[in-house]
Amino acid sequence: MVLATQLSIGFSHTCRPGNSTYVDVPTRCRSPTWSCGVPQGSVLAPILFVLYTVDILRVTDSHGLSAHMYADDTQVYGFCRPIAVTALTVNITDCVEAATSSMRSNRLQPNPDKTEMELLWCATARRQHQRPTSPLQIDGCSITVTPVQSAHDRHLYVDCDLSMRTHVQRTVSRCFAALRQLRQIRRSVPSATLQMLMLHWCTSRLDYGNGVQVGLPAYLTRRLRSVLNAVARLIYRLRTRDHISDALISLYWLRVLERTHYKLAVLVYKVLHGDARRYIGPLTRVDDLPGRRTLRSTNANRLVVQPVKLSTVGSRAFAVAAPRSWNTLPTDVVAAIHLPLTAKTLLIQTVISKHHLLTSSS
Numbered sequence: 198m199v200l201a202t203q204l205s206i207g208f209s210h211t212c213r214p215g216n217s218t219y220v221d222v223p224t225r226c227r228s229p230t231w232s233c234g235v236p237q238g239s240v241l242a243p244i245l246f247v248l249y250t251v252d253i254l255r256v257t258d259s260h261g262l263s264a265h266m267y268a269d270d271t272q273v274y275g276f277c278r279p280i281a282v283t284a285l286t287v288n289i290t291d292c293v294e295a296a297t298s299s300m301r302s303n304r305l306q307p308n309p310d311k312t313e314m315e316l317l318w319c320a321t322a323r324r325q326h327q328r329p330t331s332p333l334q335i336d337g338c339s340i341t342v343t344p345v346q347s348a349h350d351r352h353l354y355v356d357c358d359l360s361m362r363t364h365v366q367r368t369v370s371r372c373f374a375a376l377r378q379l380r381q382i383r384r385s386v387p388s389a390t391l392q393m394l395m396l397h398w399c400t401s402r403l404d405y406g407n408g409v410q411v412g413l414p415a416y417l418t419r420r421l422r423s424v425l426n427a428v429a430r431l432i433y434r435l436r437t438r439d440h441i442s443d444a445l446i447s448l449y450w451l452r453v454l455e456r457t458h459y460k461l462a463v464l465v466y467k468v469l470h471g472d473a474r475r476y477i478g479p480l481t482r483v484d485d486l487p488g489r490r491t492l493r494s495t496n497a498n499r500l501v502v503q504p505v506k507l508s509t510v511g512s513r514a515f516a517v518a519a520p521r522s523w524n525t526l527p528t529d530v531v532a533a534i535h536l537p538l539t540a541k542t543l544l545i546q547t548v549i550s551k552h553h554l555l556t557s558s559s
Contacts, residue, residue: 246269249300249303249305250266250271252296252299252300252303253266253271253296253299254266256292256295256296256299257273257292257296259295260288260291260292260295261275261288262274262275262288262289262292263275265476267351270351272350273289273292273293275288275289279320279324279327282318282327282329286329286331286333289333290333290334290335293333293335294335297335314335314340314342315342315345315348315349316332316333316342316343316344316345317344317345317347317348317355317357318344318357319355319357319358319359320357320358321358321359321507321509321510322358322360322509325357325358328344328357329344330344331344332344345357346363347363351406352405352406353406353409354367359510359513360414360417361409361410361413361417362417364406364409365410365413365417365420365421366420368402368403368421368424369420369421369423369424371402372398372399372402372403372424372427373424373427375398375399375402376395376399376424376427376428376431379391379394379395379398379431380431383431383434388432391431391432392432395428395431395432399424399428400425400428400450403421403424403425403453403456404456404460407453407456407457407460408457408460408461408464408515410453410457411457411461411513411518411522412512412513412518418453418454421453422452422453425445425450425452425453426441426445429441429444429445429448429450430444432444432448458522461515461518461519461522461523462522462523462526462530464477464515464519465480465500465519465520465522465523468480468519469482477515480500480501480516480519480520481500481501482498482499482500482501483497483499483500483501486501497528497531498528498531498532499523499524499531500519500520500523500524501520502517502520502521502524503516503517503520505517
């Protein structure tokens with residue numbers, strides 16, 4: 198079965214004398230010959246992992262669900278109306294059992310002790326009472342999956358109401374924990390080293406996955422902004438009563454909303470030029486619409502904003518928030534050919550506008 202999978206995705210299998218097996222990979226490098234097992238660090242280790250897990254995608258497609266695979270993490274998700282929750286629950290259960298059966302056909306035994314399954318039903322704040330509360334019973338793995346209020350997804354925490362409240366709380370708590378440790382050594386290291394450590398332990402955590410922070414409520418944005426204010430006070434050794442505007446101006450750091458705006462703009466550029474993942478696209482240009490080629494806005498490289506029914510949740514989707522953020526950029530930024538030029542121009546213009554805004558407010 199593994200041999201059939203290899204042939205289906207373009208690999209050729211060859212057996213040599215002496216019970217040694219190797220796989221011809223369509224690249225320039227070739228793995229060494231071994232008698233049994235897979236050498237650690239070998240190029241065949243991830244390839245064999247793909248060979249054993251490629252059937253999971255076929256199983257999810259056959260059940261009408263979507264799958265997202267990242268390293269050893271597999272996510273299966275779907276959507277339905279509130280009246281069709283029972284049918285979707287049965288479909289997910291059948292999909293997981295079919296995936297387990299497919300793994301057993303490849304002589305793989307799922308380990309329930311090392312398998313972590315989370316079930317998250319997402320709905321708006323008004324429909325939280327319609328979320329299912331009964332657990333899923335996976336007979337093939339002998340696992341019972343109970344619905345949770347928030348799920349851990351690649352260092353991001355997704356709440357059932359998509360408010361990102363748990364993610365903001367965890368991020369802020371980790372940043373302040375790192376600041377408390379850095380405060381103890383601030384007199385023992387140079388200022389440049391201290392600033393570099395803060396960029397690594399604090400601001401990098403604020404920037405990780407901040408594209409999902411678009412449309413956050415004001416109280417959550419203030420919590421994220423308090424981390425930047427605390428970092429600036431620690432660098433310049435300011436007290437809590439001292440004004441923070443001058444320190445932020447001298448650091449030339451982007452604010453929380455501007456960091457999200459910058460991340461969305463970079464992602465849109467990658468989508469338009471084919472450098473992004475396929476699941477976050479495609480985006481429609483205005484000049485691609487029929488009947489718009491004769492207008493003056495056709496050469497402005499603007500995007501179509503999809504209409505939404507719910508402004509609280511729908512406006513935060515990438516297909517809506519990203520085009521809105523992209524359309525607010527100047528023409529010379531959206532018309533740039535190379536990404537470094539676009540990012541540099543966007544960063545300079547954002548910092549200059551922030552400098553004028555802070556100067557006028559102070």
